[in-house]
Amino acid sequence: MTCASQVFRHSRKIRNTSGLVKHDCAALVRWFASDTRAFTNKGDDILMVRQPGYGLSISNYPQGSKSATVGLGNSYRAICTAMVSSVGKPKGTVPAAGMFLNRESSCQLMHLRRRLSSKADLPPHQEIGMPSLSPTMTEGNIARWLKKEGDKVSPGEVLCEVETDKATVEMECMEEGYLAKILRGDGSSGIKVGEVIAITVEEQEDIAKFKDYQPSTSDAAPAPKAPPPPPQPKEEVAKESLPSSQPKASKPSAPPADRIFASPLARKLAEDHNVPLSNIKGTGPEGRILKADIEDYLASHGREASAAAAPKAESGLDYTDIPHSQIRKVTASRLLLSKQTIPHYYLTVDSCVDKLMELRSQLNLLQEASGGKKISVNDLVIKAAALALRKVPQCNSSWTNDYIRQFHNVNISVAVQTDKGLYVPVVRDADKKGLSKIAEEVKYLAQKAKENSLKPEDYEGGTFTVTNLGGPFGVKQFCAIVNPPQAAILAIGSAERRVVPSQGPDQFKFSSLMSATLSCDHRVIDGAIGAEWLKAFKGYIENPESMLL
Secondary structure: HHHHHHHHHHOOOOHHHHHHHOOOHHHHHOOOOOOOHHHHHOOOOOOOEEEEOOEEEOOOOOOOOOOOOOOHHHHHHHHHHHHHHHOOOOOOEEEOOOOEEEEEOOOOOOEEEEEOOOOOOOOEEEEOOOOOOOOOEEEEEEEEEOOOOOOEEEOOEEEEEEEEEOEEEEEEEEOOOEEEEEEOOOOOEEEEEOOOEEEEEEEHHHHHHHHHOOOOOOOOOOOOOOOOOOOOOOOHHHHHOOOOOOOOOOOOOOOOOOOOOOOOHHHHHHHHHHOOOHOOOOOOOHEEEOOHHHHHHHHHHOHHHHHHHHOHHHHHHOOOOOOOOHHHHHHHHHHHHHHHHHOOEEEEEEEEEEHHHHHHHHHHHHHHHOOOOOOOOOHHHHHHHHHHHHHHHOOOEEOOOOOOOOOOOEEEEEOOOOOOOOOEEEEHHHHHOOHHHHHHHHHHHHHHHHHHOHHHHOOOOOEEEEEEEOOOOOOOOOOOOOOOOOOOOEEEEEEEEEEOOOOOOOOOOEEEEEEEEEEEEOOOOOHHHHHHHHHHHHHHHOHHHHHHH
């Protein structure tokens, strides 16, 4: 119990034992842990990280475990058991305390480690890692910090804004304390999930001790040892074993290269103007180069310095390098994976949309009278696609290595083009919603996508995608790439006036025909099934009154 008493003396929060039973089990267990990284090893853990729910569940603590629990052993196990029994057995997954949430979204996994004392001169602190805020996120950018070093943070307050592969999300704090150190400042990009971005402490007087803090590298795998040199011949060994009167002089090691400290904004500005940081003297703490230093250098030396350092254009070409946005990098990797691993095939039909246009005009008169949103052709296409999926559910599926998952919800992803890239917000249960409701949701989600303010619940869970290049751009017909893990995507072209046969043998008339191309994953959807779906879709488009039944 000696170690247990040290834990109680070490943490300010544990002294307040009166409110322990009011907290989640995971939070109580973590209060007694010196390092939650020890709980992620399989078979040697108390808290098991589980995806994709991003929650924690409690399992039995093994006897004789060597995990880093500050040496509590049986005492630690007894304390945890007592706490869990006092709160009651958890049902399913327990939300993990010490995580960070994005506002109005579900709990997402935050890499947060509590250290009671990793070094003799460091007080208890927490290392805050870059959170995983979407299923496809592997790295993120920090748009800006809303808290400064030394500020007090409370549960629910926003720490910073994180740019994910989908949108900019606010990261909120779940525990009370002080922000002692910001390791990745405003504008930092390419931060891997789990990489430490900040440090928090419990006591205000501990902030100054983290002025020069650097994240621990103990988690890195040790470098493989070099193989031992081959044994030397006996004669050479005998010669080397003779005593030498001259001492062997050790070769001086090369001094480490000087590191230039600069803020992320300063580095970005210097890179844009081709200014070497070694030519600039920083005015920040400990010689750190700030944005103002770069601006002063450019003002004093003139723009000719940066122009002289700029490389000559290749072959006389004039060009501009546009950096990749996060959403464009993710879209590129997912579409490349789709084309490389999914066996695509394409089916195209032409549908007469004369009745569809007439019905749309009548519905928009009613919408205008009631103050509702106008119904577009794309809204009618979404409704027709959703009803066709309900009639042919095999197309509302996705592929896994062990089975084909057929969805009972018809959630239509709608492709929206923005300045930063392509977004696909989701209209949920589109088969059960009226045209007026679909029109409102599509316009609302498209506006949020253009403002880069989509939440994870706005773009996750789609089962089928509709992309339209006809109405906005006049594209006649095209083939889209399947959006994994979905099994199909519908590409809509423009409607054009054509001469078609009429009732009589020598009679003709003008009709508006629209091309629709279905791209299918052949592992999930056979050709006949895809054709059956297109037939159902064409039936709804050419007889739109049936969508209202």
